[in-house]
Amino acid sequence: MSSLYSRDFIVTLIIVLIPLCLALNADSYGQRIMTLSGIYAIAAMGYHLIFGRLGALSLAQGCFFGLGAYSAGLIGVHFELSFLTCLLFAVIFTALVALIIALPVLRLESHYFALATLGIAQVALLIAINWTEVTGGANGTYGIPQLDLFGMELSSSNHVLIFVWFILVIIVSLTFWIMRTPFNYQVTLLKDTPEVAASSGIDIGRWRLTFFIMSAIFGATAGALQAYTIGVVSPATLEFQVMVSILAMTVIGGKNHPAGAVIGAILLTHLPEWFRFLETHYLIAYGVALLCTIIITPSGIFGLFEKFIIKNPAYDLKILPSKENKSVSDASSxxxxxxxxxxxxxxxxxxxxxxxxxxxxxxxxxxxxxxxxxxxxxxxxxxxxxxxxxxxxxxxxxxxxxxxxxxxxxxxxxxxxxxxxxSGLDVYQAILACSTNQHNLKHRDNQTHAILTNSRLTSKTGSMVGDLSAADARELDLCMALATxxxxxxxxxxxxxxxxxxxxxxxxxxxxxxxxxxxxxxxxxxxxxxxxxxxxxxxxxxxxxxxxxxxxxxxxxxxxxxxxxxxxxx
Amino acid sequence: MIKLPKLLPIFAMIVLFPISAEAKETYIPILVPITGFLSLEGTAQRNGAIQALDEASSSLKIKYEVSDTSTSPEIAVTALQRALSRGKPMAIAAPIFGTQMLAMLPIAKRAGVPLITVSGTAKLTELDNPFIFRFFPGDAVVKVAHARYVTEVLRAKRPALLYQTTAYGQSGYSHLSKALRKAGAPLVFEEALAPSVKDMLPALTKLRASKPDVILLHLHSTPTALVIRQARNSGIELPIVAGSAMHQPSTAKLLKNHQLRGVCAETAASPISENHPKLIQFTTEYKKRFQTLPDAFALAQYDGMNMVISALKSGAKTAMDIRNWLATNTFNGLAMKYKSDGKGNMGHDATIVCYDGTTKTPKITKKYLNIDGTFN
CATH class of the missing domain: 3.40.50.300 (P-loop containing nucleotide triphosphate hydrolases)
Structure with missing residues (x-):
C-alpha cells in the first residue's frame, strides 16, 4: 500500500518541479506569475485538505490567507524582523485564531459550517477596513520589505520564485505525510460515510480539527508570502474573491489529490494573463474557459489524468494464516x-x-x-x-x-x-481504513490480507466499493467490522x-x-x-x-x- | 572608384536606421481598472489616455497597450510587472485606485518609470516617491473646496456625511471632516458604506435622525446614485453635495432629472459643462470615439498624457527625462494649469458643479483656484 502512496507523492513532485524548471528561464513577468501560482498552490493545498479530502465546505480559507498576510505584513513593517520570523508569527497567530473558531464551528454540519466560516471571514474583513490605526484601513499597510532569507534580500524574481516553490515542496511533503496510508483511506471513509468511520474507531473530531488547523496554517503561509511579494497588504486579501479563487483552483485542479491544487493554481493564475489581450472581455473568456474545464473534467484536471493515465495496481493477495483474534477476557464471560x-x-x-x-x-x-x-x-x-x-x-x-x-x-x-x-475507496482500502487497532502499516496490511482471504471478496479486492453488488457490499461491511x-x-x-x-x-x-x-x-x-x-x-x-x-x-x-x-x- | 570613407555614412544609415526607428517608438502602457467597482472611472482614464496618445501619433511613434488592474493590488502589480517586462516604458498611465498605487509605487521607483494617475488618495504623494504624478487634485485640494462650498455658499452648519469604506472613501473622509471642523461646521453624522451595499435606507434613516442641514457624499459612482435616488424617493429634499463621482455623466444617467435637483458635486473639471472651444472639441472627439461623454477623470488623464507627450516633444529620451520634465515644468492642460508641488501633486484647482433638475448636464457653480498655493 505504501507503494501507491510513494507513487502519488512522486507524481505530485513531478507536477511541481516541471513548471518550476520551465519558469526558471522565463522573464521576470513569467516568473512573477509562477511565483503567484506557487503561493496560491500553497493556499489551495490547505483547502484540498479541508474541502477536498474531508468534504467540509469551509469558506474561511480566504480569511486565513488574509490573516497570514496581515499578521506577517504588520510585523514586518513595524518590527523589521526577518521574513521567516514573520512567517512563523503569522502561522502561529492564524492557527490560534483557527483553533478558537474551530471550537464552536466544527460542531456544525454542512451548510451551517459553510455559513459560519463565511461569517468569520466577513468579520475579519470589517476589522481590516475599520481598525485603521492597526491595519491601515482601506489603504492597507504598505512598505512591507522584500523577502529575505538569513539576512539576504531575495531581490531577483528568480530567487523569489525558487523560495516560494521550495516552500510549496515542503507543504506538499507535509500534506502527504499527514495523508499517509492508512490515514488517507480513513479520511476518505470519514468523508463519505462518517457513521461507518466513527463506528470503525476513527476519531472524526480529531481529523476535522487537524485539517481545519492545517488549512489555516497553509493559508497563512500563502498569505504571508503574498504580502511580501507585493509589498502591500490590503483588505482585498480578505475579500470573498480570494476565497472563490482558492475554491476554484482546488475544484478545477482536482480536489481529491494534492497535485490538483498545484495544477489548479497554475492554471487559474495564468488564464487571466493569457486572455489579457482581450481587455474588458478577458473575464468572459476566463469564465468560459473555467466552465468548459468543469464540464469536461468534473473531477478536476488531475481527476482526468488519474482516470486515463494512472491505473491502480492489482492487489496480490498472499494467503496468510488467519491471525489469532484478540484475547477475550475469559471463556464465556x-x-x-x-x-x-x-x-x-x-x-x-x-x-x-x-x-x-x-x-x-x-x-x-x-x-x-x-x-x-x-x-x-x-x-x-x-x-x-x-x-x-x-x-x-x-x-x-x-x-x-x-x-x-x-x-x-x-x-x-x-x-x-x-x-x-x-465511493472513493476500493475494497482493500476500505478494509485497511478500518484496521484502527493496528499501529503498524505492515500489520494492517497482513490483517487486511487475512480478512480478505477468508471472505467472498478475494477476486474483488481492487473493485471500487460503490461498484459492488448488494450482497458483496454486505460482505464488505462485515470485513470492515472485523478489521477493527x-x-x-x-x-x-x-x-x-x-x-x-x-x-x-x-x-x-x-x-x-x-x-x-x-x-x-x-x-x-x-x-x-x-x-x-x-x-x-x-x-x-x-x-x-x-x-x-x-x-x-x-x-x-x-x-x-x-x-x-x-x-x-x- | 568610390572611396570607403565616402560609403561610411551610407553604411551607417543602413545599419543604424532600423535601430533608430525602433528607438523612436515610445512605449506607454495604460494600466487601469476596467473591470470591478471602479470600472467607470478606470474606463474614463483609459479613454482619456488613448485619445491623447492617438492624437500624438501623427508626430510621435507611440506604442501603448491597455491592461486591466481590476480592484486588487496583486493584479495591479502583475500588470505593472508585465508592462515592465514587455519593453522600457517611458511613463505609465496608472490606476485611480489608491491601494493599487501604493503597491505599484515602490516597483515604479525601482524601475525608474513615472506613474501618471488621477487617484485622489492623499497618501500617494506623501511617501517621498519621486515617480508619482497626480493630475487630479488630491483630497487636500478638492475636499477643502467641498467644505468651503458647503460652509461659505450653502452656509450649512450641520453637515452629515456618507463615505465609502475604500481607500478613496477613508482618505476623503479624513480631509473633509478636518476641513469642516476648521470651518466651524463639524459633522453631525458620519457612516462608512461598503461598495457592495445596495440598500441605503438604513444609513439614510439614521442620517435623517441626526437632523442635518446638508448631506455630503464621498462615494463611488453607483453608490452615489443609489443614495441620491433612495433619499429623494423617501422624501429627503436636503441639498446634497457629493464627491467627484456625481459629476460623471455615467452617474447622472442613473438618476432622473427631478432627483438631481439640489444636487452638487466637487470635481476637478466638468468637460461637458464647459464652453471653451478646445474643451468642446475634446468632448466631441471623445464622444465620437468612445460613444460616451467624458468626465473629469478622462480629461485629467488626457491632460496628464499630453504633458508626457510635451516632455517627449521637448526632447525627453528616457523615463527619467520625462520624470524630471514633469517635476519641473508647468503645463496648460484643458482642465487647468498643472505644476508639481514638489511631491507630484499636479492639480491645484477644484470646481463645484450643480444640477438644476431639468437636465443631466451640470452647471459650473463655483471654481476654487490654486487652493494649496502652489502657484504663489
Whole structure:
C-alpha cells in the first residue's frame, strides 16, 4: 500500500518541479506569475485538505490567507524582523485564531459550517477596513520589505520564485505525510460515510480539527508570502474573491489529490494573463474557459489524468494464516452488560428500562416487529446515539458516555441495516481504513490480507466499493467490522438481500467468529437464517424485552409468538 | 572608384536606421481598472489616455497597450510587472485606485518609470516617491473646496456625511471632516458604506435622525446614485453635495432629472459643462470615439498624457527625462494649469458643479483656484 502512496507523492513532485524548471528561464513577468501560482498552490493545498479530502465546505480559507498576510505584513513593517520570523508569527497567530473558531464551528454540519466560516471571514474583513490605526484601513499597510532569507534580500524574481516553490515542496511533503496510508483511506471513509468511520474507531473530531488547523496554517503561509511579494497588504486579501479563487483552483485542479491544487493554481493564475489581450472581455473568456474545464473534467484536471493515465495496481493477495483474534477476557464471560436503558424520540419511547447481557463465544439474535427498538439498541451500544437513561458496561467498564470511535477501539464493531458505502475507496482500502487497532502499516496490511482471504471478496479486492453488488457490499461491511478486531460484533440485518447460498456462507462465518471468542448480536427478520445460527434469542416489543432464551424457548413463549410471529407456527 | 570613407555614412544609415526607428517608438502602457467597482472611472482614464496618445501619433511613434488592474493590488502589480517586462516604458498611465498605487509605487521607483494617475488618495504623494504624478487634485485640494462650498455658499452648519469604506472613501473622509471642523461646521453624522451595499435606507434613516442641514457624499459612482435616488424617493429634499463621482455623466444617467435637483458635486473639471472651444472639441472627439461623454477623470488623464507627450516633444529620451520634465515644468492642460508641488501633486484647482433638475448636464457653480498655493 505504501507503494501507491510513494507513487502519488512522486507524481505530485513531478507536477511541481516541471513548471518550476520551465519558469526558471522565463522573464521576470513569467516568473512573477509562477511565483503567484506557487503561493496560491500553497493556499489551495490547505483547502484540498479541508474541502477536498474531508468534504467540509469551509469558506474561511480566504480569511486565513488574509490573516497570514496581515499578521506577517504588520510585523514586518513595524518590527523589521526577518521574513521567516514573520512567517512563523503569522502561522502561529492564524492557527490560534483557527483553533478558537474551530471550537464552536466544527460542531456544525454542512451548510451551517459553510455559513459560519463565511461569517468569520466577513468579520475579519470589517476589522481590516475599520481598525485603521492597526491595519491601515482601506489603504492597507504598505512598505512591507522584500523577502529575505538569513539576512539576504531575495531581490531577483528568480530567487523569489525558487523560495516560494521550495516552500510549496515542503507543504506538499507535509500534506502527504499527514495523508499517509492508512490515514488517507480513513479520511476518505470519514468523508463519505462518517457513521461507518466513527463506528470503525476513527476519531472524526480529531481529523476535522487537524485539517481545519492545517488549512489555516497553509493559508497563512500563502498569505504571508503574498504580502511580501507585493509589498502591500490590503483588505482585498480578505475579500470573498480570494476565497472563490482558492475554491476554484482546488475544484478545477482536482480536489481529491494534492497535485490538483498545484495544477489548479497554475492554471487559474495564468488564464487571466493569457486572455489579457482581450481587455474588458478577458473575464468572459476566463469564465468560459473555467466552465468548459468543469464540464469536461468534473473531477478536476488531475481527476482526468488519474482516470486515463494512472491505473491502480492489482492487489496480490498472499494467503496468510488467519491471525489469532484478540484475547477475550475469559471463556464465556460477560462482555456486555446493559441495565435500565431508555431512549425517547419526542413522545415515543423507543427503549424502556431495557436490561440484557452478551457473553463471549455467544451468538444472540434480536427480533421484534418494526419499531420495537432493535436498531436503536444497536445504535446506542455502538455509540451513534445517546441513551436517555441506563448504563452500558463493556468488560466491566462503563462506556455509556464514551464516544463511538472509542467504543470501537475497545472492541465494539457493527454493520448497518443499509450498507453505507464509501465511493472513493476500493475494497482493500476500505478494509485497511478500518484496521484502527493496528499501529503498524505492515500489520494492517497482513490483517487486511487475512480478512480478505477468508471472505467472498478475494477476486474483488481492487473493485471500487460503490461498484459492488448488494450482497458483496454486505460482505464488505462485515470485513470492515472485523478489521477493527472486535470483541463484540453487532450485525444489523446482515442477511438482507442475500441468496440462500450467501446466507449459508454468512452463517458459517458467523459461527467461526463466535468460536474465536467474539460475541455477536444479530438483528434480522429472516428467521430461516437467524434461528439456526443463534444461541440465544431476545424478543423486543415497544422497547422492552418480552421474551428471552434459546430459540426453542422463545418460540414457545406465547407473548413472543403473538407479537412477532402471529398465531402461526414458524 | 568610390572611396570607403565616402560609403561610411551610407553604411551607417543602413545599419543604424532600423535601430533608430525602433528607438523612436515610445512605449506607454495604460494600466487601469476596467473591470470591478471602479470600472467607470478606470474606463474614463483609459479613454482619456488613448485619445491623447492617438492624437500624438501623427508626430510621435507611440506604442501603448491597455491592461486591466481590476480592484486588487496583486493584479495591479502583475500588470505593472508585465508592462515592465514587455519593453522600457517611458511613463505609465496608472490606476485611480489608491491601494493599487501604493503597491505599484515602490516597483515604479525601482524601475525608474513615472506613474501618471488621477487617484485622489492623499497618501500617494506623501511617501517621498519621486515617480508619482497626480493630475487630479488630491483630497487636500478638492475636499477643502467641498467644505468651503458647503460652509461659505450653502452656509450649512450641520453637515452629515456618507463615505465609502475604500481607500478613496477613508482618505476623503479624513480631509473633509478636518476641513469642516476648521470651518466651524463639524459633522453631525458620519457612516462608512461598503461598495457592495445596495440598500441605503438604513444609513439614510439614521442620517435623517441626526437632523442635518446638508448631506455630503464621498462615494463611488453607483453608490452615489443609489443614495441620491433612495433619499429623494423617501422624501429627503436636503441639498446634497457629493464627491467627484456625481459629476460623471455615467452617474447622472442613473438618476432622473427631478432627483438631481439640489444636487452638487466637487470635481476637478466638468468637460461637458464647459464652453471653451478646445474643451468642446475634446468632448466631441471623445464622444465620437468612445460613444460616451467624458468626465473629469478622462480629461485629467488626457491632460496628464499630453504633458508626457510635451516632455517627449521637448526632447525627453528616457523615463527619467520625462520624470524630471514633469517635476519641473508647468503645463496648460484643458482642465487647468498643472505644476508639481514638489511631491507630484499636479492639480491645484477644484470646481463645484450643480444640477438644476431639468437636465443631466451640470452647471459650473463655483471654481476654487490654486487652493494649496502652489502657484504663489
Amino acid at each position: 460477560t462482555l456486555l452488560e446493559i441495565q435500565g436503558l431508555s431512549k425517547t424520540y419526542g413522545g415515543i419511547k423507543a427503549l424502556k428500562n431495557l436490561n440484557m447481557t452478551l457473553q463471549s463465544y455467544q451468538i444472540v439474535g434480536l427480533v421484534g416487529p418494526n419499531g420495537s427498538g432493535k436498531s436503536t439498541l444497536i445504535n446506542i451500544i455502538s455509540g451513534l446515539q445517546r441513551q436517555d437513561e441506563g448504563t452500558i458496561k463493556l468488560d466491566g467498564s462503563f462506556i455509556e458516555n464514551t464516544p463511538s470511535y472509542k467504543r470501537s477501539n475497545r472492541g465494539i464493531a457493527r454493520t448497518y441495516q443499509t450498507s453505507l458505502r464509501s 478486531e472486535p470483541k463484540i460484533l453487532l450485525l444489523d440485518e446482515p442477511a438482507a438481500g442475500l441468496s440462500s447460498a450467501e446466507q449459508q456462507f454468512l452463517s458459517t462465518k458467523i459461527r467461526q467468529l463466535a468460536q474465536s471468542g467474539i460475541s455477536i448480536l444479530i438483528v434480522d427478520h429472516s428467521m430461516d437464517f437467524l434461528l439456526p445460527v443463534v444461541d440465544r434469542l431476545i424478543c423486543l416489543d415497544q422497547g422492552s424485552v418480552v421474551a428471552e432464551g434459546t430459540p426453542a424457548e422463545v418460540l414457545a413463549d406465547p407473548k413472543a409468538l403473538k407479537l412477532y410471529f402471529g398465531n402461526s407456527r414458524v
